[in-house]
Structures are given as structure tokens and as C-alpha cells.
Amino acid sequence: MFFNNQSILLLLYTFCIFLFGCFIRYLEYSDFFLCYNCQEVDSPETLFDYIVVGCGSAGSIVARRLAENKKIRVLLLEAGNHGNSLLDIPSFGLLLQQTPFDWQYTSVPQKRSCLSLHNNASIWPMGKMVGGTGMLNNMIYVRGHPEDFNNWFKEKEGYSFKEYVLPYFKKVEKWTHESDYGSVYISNLSFSTKLSSYVLKAAKELNFDITQHTENCEEGFGLPKINSINGQRWTPANMLLKKGTPNIILRTKRIVEKILFHNNFEAYGVKYSYLGDTYIARASKGVILSAGKYFATF
Numbered sequence: 001m002f003f004n005n006q007s008i009l010l011l012l013y014t015f016c017i018f019l020f021g022c023f024i025r026y027l028e029y030s031d032f033f034l035c036y037n038c039q040e041v042d043s044p045e046t047l048f049d050y051i052v053v054g055c056g057s058a059g060s061i062v063a064r065r066l067a068e069n070k071k072i073r074v075l076l077l078e079a080g081n082h083g084n085s086l087l088d089i090p091s092f093g094l095l096l097q098q099t100p101f102d103w104q105y106t107s108v109p110q111k112r113s114c115l116s117l118h119n120n121a122s123i124w125p126m127g128k129m130v131g132g133t134g135m136l137n138n139m140i141y142v143r144g145h146p147e148d149f150n151n152w153f154k155e156k157e158g159y160s161f162k163e164y165v166l167p168y169f170k171k172v173e174k175w176t177h178e179s180d181y182g183s184v185y186i187s188n189l190s191f192s193t194k195l196s197s198y199v200l201k202a203a204k205e206l207n208f209d210i211t212q213h214t215e216n217c218e219e220g221f222g223l224p225k226i227n228s229i230n231g232q233r234w235t236p237a238n239m240l241l242k243k244g245t246p247n248i249i250l251r252t253k254r255i256v257e258k259i260l261f262h263n264n265f266e267a268y269g270v271k272y273s274y275l276g277d278t279y280i281a282r283a284s285k286g287v288i289l290s291a292g293k294y295f296a297t298f
């Protein structure tokens with residue numbers, strides 16, 4: 001048999017993809033092998049101070065903030081897996097889309113868009129693991145457009161993005177070693193191609209603004225800020241896992257099915273399933289729904 005260089009490369013490439021596939025399959029069940037959930041069996045009626053549903057970017061930040069008070073016990077329920085620090089390699093994020101680490105949603109077939117895509121539908125990645133969609137995306141950090149927030153305050157005199165939203169963004173941000181508290185590391189791109197400098201040059205020639213602060217949603221062209229530190233993907237969940245917070249009880253593979261309400265519409269707990277059994281957890285102070293952009297809004 002005769003192999004040329006190209007077919008050897010192709011074989012190697014196929015083998016790597018195969019290995020990655022095996023690794024993903026292993027991770028899917030690793031929470032059981034590694035016994036992340038073994039220490040504390042869910043008792044049928046447990047009381048916590050707060051229950052946070054979903055351990056994505058928002059859930060991690062909220063849980064950590066609540067747990068600053070060491071007397072407060074927070075239960076953090078995640079439908080997906082713990083993952084693995086190998087998945088902090090930035091380019092792995094895209095490979096995780098359409099695997100068990102993604103809820104694998106697609107839009108309905110579109111009539112006027114997505115016409116080049118399979119079934120005229122676009123895929124809507126949403127993370128199903130500790131770290132949430134922050135584990136699947138391209139790590140670009142933007143705060144959101146000020147006018148979107150100002151629209152919320154349209155009928156509230158004296159309220160504005162600048163006064164009531166921006167300070168909270170700043171509070172969670174951690175500009176590499178500048179601030180101590182934030183959960184969200186932000187850095188400049190550690191690598192960019194020649195092409196990006198040509199695009200910026202062209203934009204400048206065409207009189208577009210060049211911005212250094214893309215995080216502000218400023219109009220113009222610029223290199224994005226990313227959620228990364230030392231070239232490693234960063235989500236707020238990393239902070240949770242690394243700085244062990246004993247009063248946050250993180251449980252994975254728990255699918256929350258229902259929020260339980262008193263007659264006065266006050267939430268007092270959640271019903272969730274784990275390995276086919278149903279459990280109830282109660283919260284004396286509140287239930288926070290941070291289950292992603294699709295679940296939490298419906």
C-alpha cells in the first residue's frame with residue numbers, strides 16, 4: 001500500500017476527531033465516575049437559603065455574590081456536567097456545539113433567512129454544562145448596548161444605563177489583575193491575524209471610527225475584548241470552582257422541572273429530577289432562575 005503525506009495527515013486528523021469524540025462521550029458520564037455528586041445524596045426535603053437554577057455565567061455570578069455571606073447556604077443546580085479543565089482550550093468551545101454539552105436547539109425552518117442552511121433552520125447553541133454557553137462561544141465580551149437598557153427605563157424618570165446598570169457591569173469585570181473582586185476576566189486578544197489589521201486599515205481608510213473599547217458597544221471597528229486569561233477560556237464558573245466556596249452546594253445532572261409557589265405566588269422551592277428520581281429542594285429566601293436565554297425567559 002502506498003500512503004502519501006496528505007493521506008497520512010488526513011488519517012491523523014480523522015483519528016484526532018475520533019479521539020475527541022471518545023473524550024466527549026467519556027465526559028458525558030464522568031460526573032458519575034468521578035463522584036462529584038456522591039458526598040451528599042439529595043434528601044427528599046432539603047432546606048436552603050437560596051436555590052439558583054443553572055450554573056452558566058449568570059448563575060455563577062449570582063451564587064457567588066449570595067454566598068459572600070458565609071451563613072447563607074446556596075444550592076446551585078445544573079442540568080449538564082462538570083466538564084473538564086481541558087475544555088478551557090478556547091477552540092474546543094465550537095467543537096462542543098451539537099454534542100451532549102449543548103441543548104442542541106434549532107430554530108423552526110425560516111422563510112426569508114437561513115436559506116443556505118440545513119432545513120432552512122439555524123442552530124442555537126446553549127451550553128448544558130457548568131459554565132453554560134460561556135463554554136461554547138467565541139468568548140467575545142460586550143456589555144450590551146446602552147440604548148437597550150435605557151429603553152427599559154423609558155418610563156422611569158431619573159434612571160439610566162450609566163447610573164443603574166454600568167456600575168454592576170464594572171463590578172463583575174476583572175481587567176486582568178486590576179480589580180480584585182470581579183468574576184469575569186477580560187483581556188485583549190492574545191493573538192490576531194494579519195487579516196484583522198488589514199480590515200482595520202481598510203475601515204480607517206473608509207472613515208469609520210476605530211475603537212479601542214469594543215466592550216462599550218461603541219460604533220466602529222476594533223479588536224474585541226475576550227473572556228480569557230493567559231490564553232485560557234474563562235467563564236465566571238471557573239471562579240466558583242477554583243475558589244472553593246463551601247456554602248455553595250453545586251449539583252450537576254439535576255434537571256429542574258418546576259418552580260414551586262405558595263398561594264401568594266411566592267416561590268418556595270423547586271422540583272428536579274436526578275437519575276430518574278424526583279426531588280424537592282426548598283429555599284427560605286428565594287429561587288433564582290438563571291437557566292439560559294431560552295428557558296429563563298419563557
Ligand SMILES: *[C@@H]1O[C@H](CO)[C@@H](O)[C@H](O)[C@H]1NC(C)=O
Pocket residue numbers: 109111115119120
Ligand atoms: C427552504 O427554502 C426554500 C426557499 O424558500 C424552499 O424552496 C425550500 O423548500 C425550503 N426547504 C425546507 C426544507 O423548508
Ligand SMILES: *[C@@H]1O[C@H](CO)[C@@H](O)[C@H](O)[C@H]1NC(C)=O
Pocket residue numbers: 175176186187188212
Ligand atoms: C489592551 O490593550 C490596550 C491598547 O493596547 C491597553 O491600553 C490596555 O491596557 C490593554 N488591556 C488589558 C486588559 O490588557
